Amino acid sequence: MKPIHVPALTLLLAAGLTAVACGGDKAAAPAPAKSATQPAAAPAALDPKDVAEATQIFATRCFTCHGAGGKGDGPGSAGLTPQPRDLTSPEWQASVTDEHIEKIVLYGGAAVGLSPMMPPNPDFMSKPGLVRALRAHIRGLAPAH
Numbered sequence: 001m002k003p004i005h006v007p008a009l010t011l012l013l014a015a016g017l018t019a020v021a022c023g024g025d026k027a028a029a030p031a032p033a034k035s036a037t038q039p040a041a042a043p044a045a046l047d048p049k050d051v052a053e054a055t056q057i058f059a060t061r062c063f064t065c066h067g068a069g070g071k072g073d074g075p076g077s078a079g080l081t082p083q084p085r086d087l088t089s090p091e092w093q094a095s096v097t098d099e100h101i102e103k104i105v106l107y108g109g110a111a112v113g114l115s116p117m118m119p120p121n122p123d124f125m126s127k128p129g130l131v132r133a134l135r136a137h138i139r140g141l142a143p144a145h
């Protein structure tokens with residue numbers, strides 16, 4: 001009777017192992033891929049110095065195309081195709097993530113599939129606080145202005 005028991009046990013073991021292996025694969029597969037660049041952390045508080053610098057930069061650098069209030073009516077906007085959109089639009093505000101805004105400010109329009117007429121700002125590379133403050137500034141643009 002021995003020659004029968006051994007193969008039966010082997011089959012059972014093999015089946016059991018296969019089941020465990022499959023279960024293991026299924027459990028591992030849906031693990032959400034965390035973004036390597038943006039760990040999910042609580043948003044850091046804005047430094048007042050960054051807020052002041054962001055306000056100043058928007059009023060001087062971004063203003064040229066976007067206008068002081070972000071409506072896309074800056075003195076340099078006339079010749080631009082496409083025109084910068086109205087950043088005060090609640091629909092646009094709701095359609096974009098903070099990450100999108102920070103990315104276009106830092107890397108320019110081309111980096112997010114938009115026009116390269118929106119220039120990158122490589123000098124902000126070493127100033128993540130300033131980039132966050134500029135994003136907050138954009139988030140705070142009100143339709144009334």
Ligand code: HEC
Binds near residue numbers: 084085105116
């Ligand atoms: C030389 C002109 C110019 C300057 C200067 C400029 N932008 Fe832009 N920006 C544009 C144009 C043009 C677009 C529209 C791109 C498109 O819709 O394809 C744009 C788009 C944007 C958008 C909207 C992205 C979207 O999803 O539609 C944001 C936000 C933005 N710019 C922020 C800034 C900030 C902040 C600054 C200053 C640091 C700045 N821009 C400076 C031309 C400019």
